[in-house]
Amino acid sequence: MFAGTRAQAVNADLRGQMQNIIEFQDVSKSFGSLQVLDDLNMHVVPGEKLALIGPSGSGKTTILRILMTLEDISAGEILLDGEPLWHEMRGGKRVRASEHHLRKMRDGVGMVFQQFNLFPHLTATENIEQPQVLTHRKSKAAAREKAAEMLSVVGLVDKRDHYPHQLSGGQQQRVAIARALAMDPKIMLFDEVTSALDPELVEEVLNVLRKLAEETDTTMLTVTHEMNFARDFADRVLFFEKGKIVEAGSPEDIFTNPKEERTRSFLRKFLTGIN
Amino acid sequence: MDAVLEYAPLLWRGTVTTVELTLASAALALVISFVVGLARLSPYRAVRWLAIVYLEFFRGTSALVQLFFMYFVLPLWGIFLPPILAGIIACGCNLGSYGSEVVRGALQSVAKQQHEAAIALNYTTYQRYRYVLIPQAIPMMLPSFGNLLIELLKLTAVTSLITINDLTYMSQIIRAQTALTLEPFLAILVIYFLISTVLIGGMKWIERRTSKGRNTIVRQGA
Numbered sequence: 031m032f033a034g035t036r037a038q039a040v041n042a043d044l045r046g047q048m049q050n051i052i053e054f055q056d057v058s059k060s061f062g063s064l065q066v067l068d069d070l071n072m073h074v075v076p077g078e079k080l081a082l083i084g085p086s087g088s089g090k091t092t093i094l095r096i097l098m099t100l101e102d103i104s105a106g107e108i109l110l111d112g113e114p115l116w117h118e119m120r121g122g123k124r125v126r127a128s129e130h131h132l133r134k135m136r137d138g139v140g141m142v143f144q145q146f147n148l149f150p151h152l153t154a155t156e157n158i159e160q161p162q163v164l165t166h167r168k169s170k171a172a173a174r175e176k177a178a179e180m181l182s183v184v185g186l187v188d189k190r191d192h193y194p195h196q197l198s199g200g201q202q203q204r205v206a207i208a209r210a211l212a213m214d215p216k217i218m219l220f221d222e223v224t225s226a227l228d229p230e231l232v233e234e235v236l237n238v239l240r241k242l243a244e245e246t247d248t249t250m251l252t253v254t255h256e257m258n259f260a261r262d263f264a265d266r267v268l269f270f271e272k273g274k275i276v277e278a279g280s281p282e283d284i285f286t287n288p289k290e291e292r293t294r295s296f297l298r299k300f301l302t303g304i305n
Numbered sequence: 306m307d308a309v310l311e312y313a314p315l316l317w318r319g320t321v322t323t324v325e326l327t328l329a330s331a332a333l334a335l336v337i338s339f340v341v342g343l344a345r346l347s348p349y350r351a352v353r354w355l356a357i358v359y360l361e362f363f364r365g366t367s368a369l370v371q372l373f374f375m376y377f378v379l380p381l382w383g384i385f386l387p388p389i390l391a392g393i394i395a396c397g398c399n400l401g402s403y404g405s406e407v408v409r410g411a412l413q414s415v416a417k418q419q420h421e422a423a424i425a426l427n428y429t430t431y432q433r434y435r436y437v438l439i440p441q442a443i444p445m446m447l448p449s450f451g452n453l454l455i456e457l458l459k460l461t462a463v464t465s466l467i468t469i470n471d472l473t474y475m476s477q478i479i480r481a482q483t484a485l486t487l488e489p490f491l492a493i494l495v496i497y498f499l500i501s502t503v504l505i506g507g508m509k510w511i512e513r514r515t516s517k518g519r520n521t522i523v524r525q526g527a
Contacts, residue, residue: 098425116427129430136427145421160436161426236438 052075057106066092068273077247084270092254093217097130098141140215144222146202148194153263155190158209180208200231220252269293312479317477326461330396336403342408363402369463371395376467392464400457407449411442451508
């Protein structure tokens with residue numbers, strides 16, 4: 031949906047490289063005097079599965095929230111498929127993105143939240159159906175069919191008419207995943223999706239994500255504290271601290287052979303369960 | 306008491322007028338509550354400001370004086386309202402100001418995450434309110450709306466002062482014609498109580514209907 035203009039596409043070709051689906055260029059973000067992201071540069075290629083790990087407050091969740099347009103940026107530029115997310119050109123000038131621009135950009139991005147955030151007044155099916163009808167102007171029948179398909183992907187067909195409060199946390203989160211997937215996003219963001227769950231419900235959600243990572247070519251970014259999951263899920267792992275990337279690499283590099291001392295000490299805490 | 310019973314038709318007409326006045330003003334108050342309550346949450350400062358002026362004016366001045374203004378003062382500027390219309394507008398505008406606070410409060414107590422979920426699904430601002438926030442806020446508004454409805458019923462008694470034949474007005478007529486004081490007032494006291502009992506029952510029924518199958522998440526903490 032956020033296909034760049036022809037000129038941008040040609041430009042990318044001229045540079046002779048594969049277009050990054052996400053590109054952060056010198057991005058900073060502060061809340062008041064608190065600097066959350068510090069001159070961050072990173073890129074994601076289409077279809078890549080990325081795990082963002084690091085201590086609390088290191089800015090991982092903020093990255094996802096910025097991509098979902100829930101937070102703006104203080105400085106820098108973010109490109110989705112070559113098109114600026116938080117800026118647009120108007121009358122030859124680069125200006126802050128309007129709501130109209132943000133709506134266009136949002137269309138290719140989906141997010142699953144720590145607290146599920148299902149709509150409590152709608153059943154599981156209605157939760158998946160309504161956004162398709164409202165945002166993509168699909169017919170009710172088509173949206174319902176897609177909802178059924180997505181519920182079967184997450185293994186909850188038998189709960190289709192349940193309201194969120196009638197479902198366990200793990201089931202609610204699986205419905206939330208189905209709801210986001212039904213919008214066919216190019217980029218999926220998972221923000222600590224198991225942190226609010228009872229320990230025995232974590233695996234059912236992670237297994238759904240493992241399956242998705244394997245079977246779809248959607249670009250996925252996940253913020254997680256589940257290191258074993260990050261290892262299975264990710265093509266690339268980014269370790270963050272204080273708004274900066276300390277170390278990036280394959281799961282193998284990061285988990286078995288970390289180069290940075292800070293990465294090692296973070297992982298050590300996790301392995302000994304101190305966190 | 307027999308003397309009062311003789312005047313039962315008058316009391317009946319008064320009851321009908323009071324109920325009509327209450328329901329018509331309630332409809333107006335409901336519309337105003339939503340318009341002003343939503344305006345309070347507008348991103349535009351001028352709209353918020355207008356809503357606050359409305360709220361403070363109608364909440365901060367006497368309903369009786371507002372009524373007199375509409376009935377006795379507006380004609381000085383060439384605006385003549387029939388008494389019943391003046392009564393409906395005065396009562397509706399007055400209660401609408403209180404209602405707008407109920408609407409605003411309920412909308413603000415819907416969890417912020419619901420807002421964010423709707424943005425993540427790319428809802429427009431209108432869709433966020435229409436399909437996500439308002440449906441969750443309504444069950445929270447109902448108990449307060451019930452209270453306001455009873456307030457409104459009692460408020461309609463002031464309209465007897467601008468010649469509307471409501472219950473209170475009728476009791477004054479009966480009192481003048483029979484020279485009785487206790488009986489007519491006791492009679493309307495009971496009737497007001499019965500009407501409010503029915504209204505409360507109605508609101509409870511609506512509350513039960515709308516809360517079925519739902520379990521709204523209320524914003525936690527401050």
